[in-house]
Amino acid sequence: MELAQAGADSDDALHWIGRLDPAAGPRYLQIVAQLERAVTSGLLRPGDRLPPQRRLAEHLAVDLTTVTRAFGEARERGLIDAVTGRGSFISARQEQEGPPLDLSMTIPPAPKGLRLGELMQRGIAEILARSDADQLMNYHGGAGSLAERAAGAAWLAPLMGTIPPQRIAVVSGAQTGLNALLSLLAKPGETILMEPLAYPGLIGAARQRGLTMAPVASDAAGPLPDALDEATDRHGARLFALTPTLQNPTCITVPERRRRDLAAVARRRNLILIEDDPYSPLAGDAPAPLAALAPERTWHVATLSKVLTPGLRTAFVVMPEGADSAAFLTALRATALMPAPLMTALAAHWIRIGAAKDLLDGVRREAAERQALAKELLPETMRGHPHALHVWQPLPAHWARGGLIKRARVAGLGVMAAEAFSTDGRAPDAIRIALGAIPERARLAAALGLLAELIRDDAEAGR
Known part of the structure; x- marks a missing residue:
């Protein structure tokens, strides 16, 4: 580098x-x-x-x-x-090496009863049987092939209804899409409104772009509409980025009424929305996305890496109705020329034949088992969701900020402190615990049990 x-x-x-x-x-x-x-x-x-x-x-x-x-x-x-x-x-x-017991990385756990290697071998063989390998592995510009964009529309249909494939761009992961959007929609020095705690990749992209991040006050149901209105006025902002479903790190899902109120503020204030939505397919009970409630102003980013398997490196960006797709594709090319063609072809193939849905269902079942372990072993203040890949754990008052992280590292546990998600330098005494990176449930249970002991440890240990 x-x-x-x-x-x-x-x-x-x-x-x-x-x-x-x-x-x-x-x-x-x-x-x-x-x-x-x-x-x-x-x-x-x-x-x-x-x-x-x-x-x-x-x-x-x-x-x-x-x-x-x-x-x-x-x-x-x-x-x-x-x-x-x-x-x-x-x-x-x-x-x-990584931590011996990694509770820091949010990745989908391998589902029981499905062999990913066999799925990949069979899928690639089927792709090569009907494709020209030289053409497949050539440069592919633009927003993806019509077949890949149609697969994206099919994948998103349960959440968003019918979407014209022409509104979809296939990108090499959500981070690539977010970087391109910030490049397109905001100039260095401008303010972007965000949740008080947000995805570190988005924070890093905003900082690299030279943007000022301003948090929108939130409660247990997500960003407050009045606070969004006030922050827009105070900062003269044009852009609001949020994760309304199974929010990372807090696990909050914004209810439908709150989403409609936020969309109304965005319309009145002429705000552009970036909806980072990696987890709705896992949730199963998510309200309609903002892209369905305010399609004229919402850029929706949906990745497969967080719900199927990270190596697919495939995400779909749904552009707003009437958006200038050429401008977005120009920003996208400056970020990454194209996604890996074999992976996007495999992702589209899995969606068409139903293998992606089978894999998603398997991940959801495994996530539910892991959430049950977390609920059983962690302190009752833990916040999760039956199909989320992480939980949010507030800490007792006796733990000084950073103290638990040090103790956890000594014990061989990797967790994420709230500071890593803060958009303004303020952070509660809490940690995010990821549940998918440890392959075996028994080892996950051991890790969660050890972490729970550390959290409940006496006040002297927390200083």
Whole structure:
């Protein structure tokens, strides 16, 4: 990656860090949280070189001791390594080994009774039997073939009804689609409205684009319509991005009445909506998406990676009615020329023959079993959903922020702190626990049981 090769004084080495908020708690922890978000979202990768501490302190207008303390905390969390005479680098240890029991990565668990390898072998053989391999593996520009876009329309039909394939673009994963949308819809320096806690990949994309993130106040049912109205007026914003179903990290699903009220505010304020919707197919009980309630102003992003298997790297972007598709495709090409043709062909084939639905049903069944384990083993303050891939766990008052993360790492557990999801530097004392990365339920149960013991540990341990 170019960042690792850049000189220590290059601004490229600072692109991952945004402004610090004096009201958002200790500044050294804000630096650590931004560093953790950048690693989680892929903005920083193992081996990337960080700027010298003095350079970072000058950039953030803080004391050198603040940055030194932040780097020390980051080393304790296993985020960075220091090399004498060369500087600090993003640690490769987590990529090479990972936590022995990974509760940090939200991926769909392998469903019981379905052999993914056999599905792939059979599907690829069927594709090659009716396709020209040379043509299949050639460059493919545009929004995807008509067959792939029609498959996307079929996949989304249970949620959104009939969608013309011409409104759909096939992209190489949701992150690619979100990056292209921010490039198209917002200029550097503009404000994007977001949920107070949001997907780290979206946060990283907004920061890389040079956007200012402003949170819209929310309650247990999601963003508040009056708060959206007020934030739009206060910031002069034109763009609001949200995940209304099984929100990452809180597991909140915005009810239909609230969605209609948010759509009404967006119409009155002429807001453009980005609906990041990876989990609706899993939920099974999700209300109509915003793209169905406000189709004239909503860009809907639906990935297969979060509900079927990550390696498909296929997502569908539903463009608003009357949107300039050429402008979006130009932004998309600048982000990624095309998705991997074999994977998109396989995804479309699975959708056509019903294998994608079978795989989805299997993931939902497995997710339900894992949610049942979480409900049984974790403290009752845990928030989940019968088919979600993660849960949200508030922490007891005696746990100091970051304390549980350190203890969990020592115990061999990887979890995500609330700071990684914060759009304004403020975060509750809570963690997100992912349920899909550990293959065996028995090992997952052991991990959840150990984590529950840590959470319930006495006040002395939390300091």
